[in-house]
Amino acid sequence: MHNLSHAHAPILGRDAELAWLDQVVREGNSVITQAVHGLGGVGKSTLALHYARAHRQDHTLTWWITADSPERITAGLAALAERLQARPTSHVSTANQATWALTWLQTHPGWLLVLDNVEDPAHLEPHLGQLDAGHVLITSRRATGWRHLAHPVRIDVLAPGPAADLLGRASGHTSPDHRPALTELAADLGYLPLALEQAGAYITRHHVSITTYRERLAHHPARIHATPARAGQHEATVARVWHLTLDSIAAQDPLAVRLLSVLAWLAPDQLPRDVLTVLGQDVLAVDEALALLADYSMITLTPDTVSVHRLVQTTTRTIDPHDPHRTQDAVTTARHHATALLNAALPDGDPEVDLGAWPRWKALLPHIHAHAALTEPRHDPPGTDRLFSMTALFLARQGQTDLAVAYGERAVHTAARLHGTLHPDTLASRNNLAMAHQAAGDPNSAIPLHESVLADSVRTLGPDHPYTLNSRNNLARAYHAANDVDRAISLHESILADSARVLGPDHPLTLTTRNNLARAYQAADDVDRAIPLHESVLADSARVLGPDHPLTLTTRDYLASAYQAAGHLDRAIEVFESVIADCERVLGPRDPQTLASRGGLASAYQAAGDLDRAIPLHESILADLERVLGPDHPDTLHSRNNLGIAYWKAGDAARAIPLHESVLADFEHLLGPDHPNTLATRDYLASAHRAAGDLDRAIPLYESVLADCERVLGPDRSLTLITRGNLASAYEAAGDLDRAVPLLETTVRTAERVLGPEHPSTTVFREILQRALTGDG
Template sequence: MRYSAGNPTYQRMARQSGRSRTALADAAGGAQLPKWETVAAYVSCCGGDPAYFRRAWAQLRALREGDPSVGGEFAQLSNLPRRPTPIFLGRQETLRSLAEQVNVDAGGIVLGAAVFGLGGVGKTELALQYAHAHRGRYRPLWWVDADTADSVAAGLAALTRSLAPTWPRSAGVDDAAAWALRWLAGHGGWLVVLDNVTDPAVIEPVLAAASRSEGSGRVVVTSRRDMDWAGLGLAPVRVPVLAREASVDLLVRRAGREGELAEARELAADLGDLPLAICHAAAYLMERRHVTVGEYRRRCAEQSGRILDVTPRSRPWEHSVARTWQVSITAVADEDPVAAELFDVIAYLAPDRIPVELLCAGRDPLVIEDALTLGASYSLVTRAGAVLNVHRLVQAVIRAAHVDATACRAAAELLRAALPEGDPETAVGDWERWALLAPHVDALAAHLAGPLGRDAGLAAVGATLLLACAAYHRGQGRYATSAGMAELAVELRQRLFGTEHPDVLGARYVLAGCYWSVGRLPEAARLSDEVLADRRRLLGADHPDTLRTASSVAIGYRELGRHDEAIALTEETLRARMRVLGPHHPETLHSRNDLAGCLRAVQRIEEAITLYEATLRTRRQILGDDHPDTLTSQHNLALAYRATGRVAEAQRLLVETVAARRHVLGVEHPDTRRSQEALAACAGADLRRHQGNSTVSAPEFSLSQA
C-alpha cells in the first residue's frame, strides 16, 4: 500500500495523521501487533480503507491475548530433539531421583528440577531419557534450547505456532513467545525442558508461567551452572561422573572391545569416567577398528588437544569433548580474568585436593574466592572446604590451548613457595602438609618430563621441587617414586648447568641415596664415588656437602661387604663432623649411628652397643622420642641387644619402636614393617624371614640440604 501511494516518508505520514513516526514505522515491521489507531492512520495515509483491515486485526488480537480454549486439540505435541541413546548405563538412581523431584507435590513451591553438573557428564541425555519415558504424561512436552534469551524466545514461538497453526508466520518472535507463556500459564499437565541454561534470568518467564498454572505445569532445566536452583523453585539434581564399572561397561559395549577389558578399565580411569569422553572414545574406536584401546590411550596422552577435539561421525549432534568445555572456560575468562589465570595454573596440578591456600599466595583471598566461586558455578571445579577438585580432561583442554610454559612455571612457583621449611624426610610435623602438596609435585613432574621441561625457568624451579619431594617420598618408604623424581631432577639440572655445578652435584647425591634405598647398589656405589670425588675437588674435604656424601659412600661400602673401607671412611667422616659441626649436630649423630652399624657388621658387638646407646640418648635429648632418627637408633640398638642374647631388652625396645613407628610413619612404611619383623623374631617367629633385613643396622642417607 505504501509503495502504491508513492512511498511517503514516515515523517510526512506522522504530520498527516498525528501519530508518531516511530509507531508508524514499527507497525510495518511485524515485530508486534500495533494499536488499532496506528493501523487506521497508516492505512489512511496510504489511501486505503481502514475498515478492510479491522477484522484481521481483531483476529490477531484474539490470538495474541491467548484465549485458553485455543490449542487444546494440539496439546499432545512433542518436539524431543532426538531419540534417547539405547545404551544408558549407571544412571538409574539419578534418573529415579529426577522423576521424584519433577513430580513432587509441594503446593506449587517446586516447579520442577534443575539437572546440573560438569560439561559432558550427561545432563541433556538424562533429561531426554526422562522426557521420553514419561512422554504420555505431559501435554504438550516441549524442548527449548535455553542458552540465550533469543533461543528461549524462538523455542516458545515455535510452541505457539504448533499450538495455534493460524498464528501468522510474519508475526514477530516476541509476540509469539508471549502468547506461548500465556498459554502455559492458563493450562496444566505440560512439561517444558529448558536445555543448557547459563543465565537463570532468561528462563524466569517460563518459571513464572509454571507457577501460575496451579502447579500442574512442570519444568526441567539442564545446566552446567551450580547455583541456587532451589531459590528459583527447582529441585537441584547433581549428575556425577559414572561409577568405574559403568564406565568400562559403556566403553566396551559401545566400542565392541570385549577382548580389551583391562585396557578399557585403564582408559576409563584416564577419562575420569566422564560419559561424553567415554562415548567419544567408543565412537573413535568404532570408526577406527585398527586402533587398539592402548593406542587410543597413547594418542590421548601425547596429543590430547587433537584427539579430544574430534567430532564422531556417528554422533554429529554431539560437541567434541574439547568444545564442550571450551564454552565454559571462555565464559569464565570473559567474566573474570583472575579466574582465567587460576585455571591456567590449576591445569598443571593434580586433579584432586588442590589447596585453595596454595592459589592465594600473594593475592587477595577474597578475589581468589570470587574467581573460584565463578568456576564452581560453571562446574569446572568442585570445592570441598579448603580444597578443590577438577576433572582431569578439563585440565587437558586448558593445557591444549597453551603455547608456552608460562602457566606451568607459575604452578611450579606456587608449589615452591608453599613447601615446608623442615627436612622433608624427617620433619614429622611437616608431613601432613607434604601429603597435600606431594601429589601436585608428582603431577608437575609428568609435565617436566615432556617438552615443557626444556623451558629453563621452569626446569630450574622444577628440579628444586622434585628433589624436595624425592626426599619426602623416600622418608615415606616410596623408594621407586623417589628415585624416579631424583633422576628427572638430575637430568634437568645437567641440561641447565653441565655436570660439575654444585646444584648438579646435590641432585646426583640425592639420586645416589635413592638408589641405595631402592636396592640398586652397583649404580648407587658408582654414583656416590663420583659425587664424593667431585665434591672433594670442588668444595674441599671438610665442606658439609662433601661430608654428607662421604657418609653415604661409607654406608654403601658396608652394604657391599667392604667393611674395612666402610669403617675407615665412617671414622674419618665422624671426626670431621665433630670438628666442623659439633658433637650434637644431627649429621654427626648420623655418622655415630653408621659407625656403630659398621662395628656390628664385623662382630664388634659390644663396641657397637656402647655407641648405639650413646647415640640414642643424645637423639632423644636433641630430636625427641618420636623423631624418625631416634626410632632408627632405637631399632638398631634392639637388634644389637638381640645379637648378644639380651632378648628381653630387645623385645621391650622393639615393642616401643613398633608402636611409635606405626604412629609416626604408618603401618605400611618399610621401617615399620622392619621393626615388626624384628619383634616377631624376638618372639620366636620365622627367623629366616627376618635375617635378610636385620643382619646389619638400618643405614641413614640424609637427603636434606642436598
C-alpha cells in the same frame, strides 16, 4: 503436544537419576523446578530428553526450549505460543508471543517445560517467577546461582560398567572379547558420555580397532576430541562444548582459565587448594576464579581441595593454534607455573626425618607423579631439579626405592643441564640420587656417586662445609652397606671429630655420625664399643631432638640389636617391644623403620628359642615388606632368610630350603658371591640341609662357605666363627670326631676371645665340644 526430538537409543547408566526425577515430579503439588547441572558432555540434555519422552503421556504439554541466551528463551516461548494458537502470528512481536505463552502456562496445569543449556540462571528469573503450576526441568553447566529459582541436582559421569556398555553400543563392539579394551578406553575418556559417543562413532565410521583409536587419541587428542559423533554436528564435540564454556568463563575472569590450564598439569583429584596461592597470589582473586570454574562444573571444589575431570585436563593442555586458550605459549606457561607451584608447596626441612611434613608430602605426591609423567625431561624448567630431588629423598624414606632412583636420576640430569655439574643444587641432586641407590640396597651404584660428590664438594665448598661433612657421612654409610667396615669406621671417626669441631656435639649430623659409628663397631663384632656409644647417642638424641624423633627411634632399634649381638636377649626384647610400639604410633605400622624393628624383635624371639612367637611375626613382616619394599629389596630378602631359619629350627626344613635357595640366587645376582649376605645365606642353606638330616649336602656346603669366609672376612669375624662351629657340629653329628674335636676346640677358643666366654654362641660351641669329648651324642 510436544516438540521433542528423537532419542537415538535407550539411555544407559542413568536409572537412578531418572527414577529420582520421576519421584520429585510425582510428589510435587505446585510448580516443581529442577536444575540438572554438570560438566559439559556429561549427558544432561540426554537425560532430560529421555525423561521427557518417557513421561510425555503424563503431561498435557511437553515443550523443549534451547535456553542458552535470553533471546533464545523468548524465541522458544514464542514458538510455543504459535503452536498453541494454531494460526499465523507473524504480525505479533516475539516478546508478545512469549508473554502469551507464559499466560497460557499460568492457567493450564499439567505441563512440562524443559529449558536446556541455561547459561545464566538470571536469564530465567523474569519467566519462572510468573509460573505457579506445572513442571520445569532445567539443564545447565552452572552449579550455582539458582537460589529460589530451582533445586540444583548434580549429574556426574557414568559408572565404569555403563560407560563401557555405552562405548560398546556406539562402536558396535559388544562381544565379551572386546570388554577389556572397552573398559580401558572408557577409563581413558573419564567415563564422559559425549566423549564415549564420539569415540564409538569414530571407531565405526573409520573402521579402526579400539587399540588403534587409543593410539590416535594419545597422539592427536585435539583433533580426535574435535571429531563429531555424526557428520555435520561439529557443535556437539567435547572440544567445541568446552571451548564455548571457556569463552564464557574468560569473558568474566581470565584468571579462572589460567588456573584451569595449570590444573591440567597436575593429578585430577584432590589438589590442596593452598597450592594455588603459595607464590603469593591474591587469595581472594583465586577463590573467585575457582568458584567461577565450579559454577560451570569445570572443577569440583571443596573447602580444602580442587578436582578436575581428567578429560578436561587432557583437552586443556593440548596445544591448538585455533583456540586462544590453548596456544603454544599459554600451554607452556601453564606447565612452568605448575612446576613452580609444586616446588613452592614442598614442606621445609628434611623429608627423611620431618614427620610433621609427611601428610603434606603424601597430599602432594600424586600431583608430583602426574606432573612428572606429563612433562618431558628436556623441557624441565628451573626448580624441577629441586622438586624431583626432594621427592626422591621422601620416596626412599618411604621404601619406594625404584621410584626414588628414577626421580633422582631425572633431577641430576635436569640440574646438570640447567646449572652445570659443580653447582650446589647439582651436588645436592647427585647426593640424593646416591642416597636413593643406597636405600635400594645398591651400594655399588651409590659409592662411586658419593665419592664423586665428596670430591667436588671439597673442591667447591671446602672440607669443613656442612654439606661436605654430610657427604662424607653418607659415603661412610655406603662403605658399611658394602661391608667395607674398616673404611667405614675410619671415615666415621674422622667425620665425628670434624663435625663436633665445626657444628658442635649436639648437632643432628654429629649425633647421626656417632650412631653410624656405633653401628659400624657392631658390624665389626666390637659390641663393647658399640653399646656404650649407642646408649650415649640415645640419651643425647632424646634430649636434643625429642623421644619421638626418627633418629631417637632408630638409635633405640640399633641399641636393641647391639644387645642381641652381645647375647643380652632379655634386654634386646624389652627394647625392641617398646620401640615398635612407639614406631607404630609415630611412623605407622608399615613404615620401613617399624618393619625393621619388628624384624629385630622376631629375630630376638628366635634367638631366645621362642619360635611360637617368632614364626608368625616373621611371616607377617615378610608379607608387609614384599608389599612396601618389593620382593627383591635386600630387607625383604633378609626377612625371607630369617623366616627360613625359624622354619628349620622348628623342624620344618622342607619349607626352609626353598626359601634359602631363592634368597641365595637373589643375593648372588644383586650383591655378588663374596658379599657377607650371600655367604650367610649359604651357611643358612647348609644348616637347613642338616636339619633335614642330609649331612652329605650340608657338610660340603659348610666347608666351601668356611673357606670363602676366611678368605673374604678373615678368621675372627662372627660369620666365619659361626660357620666354623656349624661345620664342626656337622662333623660331630656325622660321627667324624677326628675332624670335629680339633675344629671345635679352635672355635671355642676364638669365640671366648671374640664374643666373650658368656656369649650364647660360645656356650653352645662349648657344649658341643664337651659332648664330642665324652661321647654323649
